[in-house]
Amino acid sequence: MSGPDPLRIVIVGAGVSGSGVAAGLVRAGAAGGFSAAVDLVDPRPSLGAGLTYAPGGDPRHRVNVPSVRMVAATGRTGEEGAEEDFHRWCLERGVLEADPAGWSEGLHYPARSAFGRYLDERLRSLFAAPGPVLVTHRRDRAVAAHRRGTSHGTGFVVEMAGGTATEADALVLCTGNPPPELPGVLAALGGHPRVVADPWAAGALDGVARDDRVLIVGTGLTMGDVVATLLGRGHRGPLTALSRHGLVPRPRPAQATSWTDFTADPPTRVGDLLRRVRAAVAAARRAGRPWTDVLESLRLQNGALWSALPFDERRRFQRHLRVWWDVHRFQAAPQVARLVEAAQADGRLAVLAGRLVAASAGEGASGGDGLWVVHWPRGGDGPVGRSYDALVNCTGAGHGASFGRNALLAGLAAQGLIRPDRLGLGIEVDGRGRALDAAGLPVPGLFVVGPPTRGSLGEVVGASEIVPHALAVAEALTDRRRRVGNAALVSWRS
Ligand SMILES: Cc1cc2nc3c(=O)[nH]c(=O)nc-3n(C[C@H](O)[C@H](O)[C@H](O)COP(=O)(O)OP(=O)(O)OC[C@H]3O[C@@H](n4cnc5c(N)ncnc54)[C@H](O)[C@@H]3O)c2cc1C
Structure with missing residues (x-):
């Protein structure tokens, strides 16, 4: 008797995220009892790299986790030693010898583009191997999806920008970090040729001239990338980086070992969480251990801690603690942290704390073709206006606008099949990654993986947090199918 049709x-x-789910499905197929035809839709040419690890990206942009600890789902996940697979690949491909500057305290921080090449190579060979799960990379953009009956129950029809449409029993949204949005106060500068609204776009900084006076808005990891690119190209003009607190990411420590368990009795108030973290840091210091060990515990336990916080407390965290969490959690590769520090020390980069107040095209009252930007220094007693030749927006992912700017998400939201989470960070999901509809009920067969789930699940942002999430969603897709065959999609509601 033949089995059910492939899902x-x-x-x-x-x-x-998306390639991680696909790799999990292939692995499940190899284990037996599961077959599927998977369309992996993305206009980008490479697999796995996404926005972050584009193989052609600037080699000065480094992974912020050493090669031995960069994880990915490539079909090898779960095998012994798989966590060092990227490092071994780097050794085999001569990446480490070719990039001596990547070493720091015996660890190597390769270019993000190297991680992209690694992912593409591993995933291509995984998906090319014959098996019951067939993965096809469709180089297209999904622009719409709606519900429709399929041979496995209720499913979706997904429409592509190229004009084709595909039926699906299950749809997994892995749309990643939405491109940065200009802050409201800079809106008048949108479209100005000297304003880089999205520094993650390929070639975004090509229009910045060597002697330009550059204002970088935001002082996080993307600021580090921008400074690395500009200085690496021989930039001579003054660089100014501005954010409300003027905090720059901490350098990644060589070693961090989780040390504290906050999850046995997780705090339900942000104030209690902060007190416990401070107490743990003090206890760590007394025991001769660095604060980064406590941070490592928070990183590993953040999902459980986030889910224990009621909505108002999550909002409080966003308002008051997010900025502190980000600079401690999203640490810079040591090379980038040192570069930023050195540029500050020798006067090439000034990092300011303050609030943007106004911006316009032209050199203040005198006009001209520069940019006039006014900020209010933190703790200062009045606004300060300065002129610049170029502005680079490094405020991070534009979560607030993610629905509006992605036609697929906007359309699903308009149909009530997905909804923004209440913090406006992405798409609301339940604990199993299932999208919640307008009424708050899980939509059968509709899953979300990766950064868009952070408002619901906590920090699913770094590769090490995304991979387990992607594999868990793959497992949910295969598990149900194995147990209930053709009734699978109906039972996903339960
Ligand atoms: C600049 C930057 C640097 C980072 N550095 C690190 C690091 O060093 N280490 C680390 O662990 N994490 C890092 N991160 C975190 C990063 O979020 C994750 O590591 C991971 O790359 C996110 O993967 P993703 O697949 O969810 O999203 P993305 O990489 O954003 O990929 C999403 C993909 O979805 C595609 N897509 C979106 N909408 C559609 C559509 N409608 N149709 C078809 N395709 C679509 C896009 O083309 C894109 O390729 C970094 C993030 C950024 C932004």
């Missing part, structure tokens, strides 16, 4: 799954986005 048809459409995964939108082939970055770490």
